[in-house]
Amino acid sequence: MGRYDWAMKVNGKLTRSVWREPDGRAVGVIDQTLLPHRFGTLRLATVDDAARAIATMQVRGAPLIGAVAAYGLCLALRADASDENLERAYATLLATRPTAINLKWALDEVMAVVRNIPRERRVAAAYRRADEICDEDVAINLAIGRNGLKLIDDIARKKQNGAPVNVLTHCNAGWLATVDWGTATAPIYLAHDAGIKLRVYVDETRPRNQGALTAWELGQHGVPHTYIADNTGGHLMQHGLVDMVIVGTDRVTAQGDVCNKIGTYLKALAAKDNGVPFYVALPSPTIDFSVTDGVAETPIEERGADEIETVTGRAADGRLETVRVAPDGTSAANYSFDVTPARLVSGLITERGVLAASRAALAKAFPERAAAK
Numbered sequence: 001m002g003r004y005d006w007a008m009k010v011n012g013k014l015t016r017s018v019w020r021e022p023d024g025r026a027v028g029v030i031d032q033t034l035l036p037h038r039f040g041t042l043r044l045a046t047v048d049d050a051a052r053a054i055a056t057m058q059v060r061g062a063p064l065i066g067a068v069a070a071y072g073l074c075l076a077l078r079a080d081a082s083d084e085n086l087e088r089a090y091a092t093l094l095a096t097r098p099t100a101i102n103l104k105w106a107l108d109e110v111m112a113v114v115r116n117i118p119r120e121r122r123v124a125a126a127y128r129r130a131d132e133i134c135d136e137d138v139a140i141n142l143a144i145g146r147n148g149l150k151l152i153d154d155i156a157r158k159k160q161n162g163a164p165v166n167v168l169t170h171c172n173a174g175w176l177a178t179v180d181w182g183t184a185t186a187p188i189y190l191a192h193d194a195g196i197k198l199r200v201y202v203d204e205t206r207p208r209n210q211g212a213l214t215a216w217e218l219g220q221h222g223v224p225h226t227y228i229a230d231n232t233g234g235h236l237m238q239h240g241l242v243d244m245v246i247v248g249t250d251r252v253t254a255q256g257d258v259c260n261k262i263g264t265y266l267k268a269l270a271a272k273d274n275g276v277p278f279y280v281a282l283p284s285p286t287i288d289f290s291v292t293d294g295v296a297e298t299p300i301e302e303r304g305a306d307e308i309e310t311v312t313g314r315a316a317d318g319r320l321e322t323v324r325v326a327p328d329g330t331s332a333a334n335y336s337f338d339v340t341p342a343r344l345v346s347g348l349i350t351e352r353g354v355l356a357a358s359r360a361a362l363a364k365a366f367p368e369r370a371a372a373k
């Protein structure tokens with residue numbers, strides 16, 4: 001395998017976020033609820049295991065959710081390759097998380113290859129497509145990385161005295177959220193590998209602190225970074241400490257509106273006010289050509305209040321512990337995503353180039369997807 005087919009390392013060992021176990025059937029994933037404090041893996045052997053891992057966010061991030069759901073259908077077919085079971089598994093997996101469109105995209109991809117073939121051929125066909133979805137994700141992210149690298153390089157060339165390029169990112173759109181490389185992080189990893197000096201500001205991303213995953217990833221790869229509380233970005237931008245923002249996304253509409261982790265919109269507003277370019281990195285399966293107005297039409301996941309009212313971290317004795325931060329009896333709302341209108345987006349970093357966030361640019365770059373909506 002070439003150097004860039006498989007890129008990210010954990011403690012020096014090449015690691016993807018999802019893989020087939022040695023028996024070729026069960027699926028291995030990293031339990032992301034343990035990170036950054038502990039590295040642990042899970043074995044998913046049934047469709048219910050896969051659905052649970054997605055719903056509880058042991059696996060998360062739009063492209064990884066899609067990949068694990070695709071394997072979930074494989075696991076369901078192994079148990080029972082009937083039409084009825086296929087439809088049931090599809091519905092179970094689709095219901096796990098509502099916002100990331102990659103989930104439906106990946107399920108539909110597997111459905112398309114198994115629906116009209118005899119039952120005895122379904123399992124092999126499903127695994128083949130799920131494997132391809134994973135490999136395609138890696139190739140797409142590498143292409144995103146190469147396209148985004150040019151943006152970082154342009155800024156680096158204007159810097160005086162070897163000063164670093166300062167990048168701000170939100171949530172985790174890193175390799176943990178994809179199969180490898182990440183989307184927002186792929187340009188960062190390539191720039192770092194190319195010797196460009198970087199400083200990545202990593203939003204903590206309450207309530208689930210996915211920024212800690214990003215900080216862990218960057219640390220594993222040796223990329224200099226600074227972990228910041230969510231509300232720090234505006235202040236940094238006002239003081240010229242951010243050269244560009246790069247975030248990921250869970251769904252981009254036909255007109256280029258961007259749905260991403262809650263708090264992304266506020267970063268985009270601050271970036272606009274301070275003349276900081278705001279880029280969104282996305283693989284084409286994240287584009288939903290069937291919706292136009294992101295604010296009006298994107299389903300926004302609302303998760304349990306407990307995620308707001310508590311914080312989980314590592315206690316002094318090494319145990320993971322959840323402690324309450326909100327007063328007893330308070331009421332909390334946990335909106336997980338928000339929508340950044342296309343007008344606030346400087347560019348969409350895709351596998352086919354850096355595009356304007358507009359209907360025309362998206363349809364021109366991905367005509368086959370636009371036509372198939």
Ligand code: MRU
Pocket residue numbers: 060061062063100170171172173174177178182183184210247248249250260261336
């Ligand atoms: O709730 P999560 O952790 O699944 O949300 C993840 C994000 O919002 C990511 O930015 C997005 O999925 C892009 S991942 C390449």
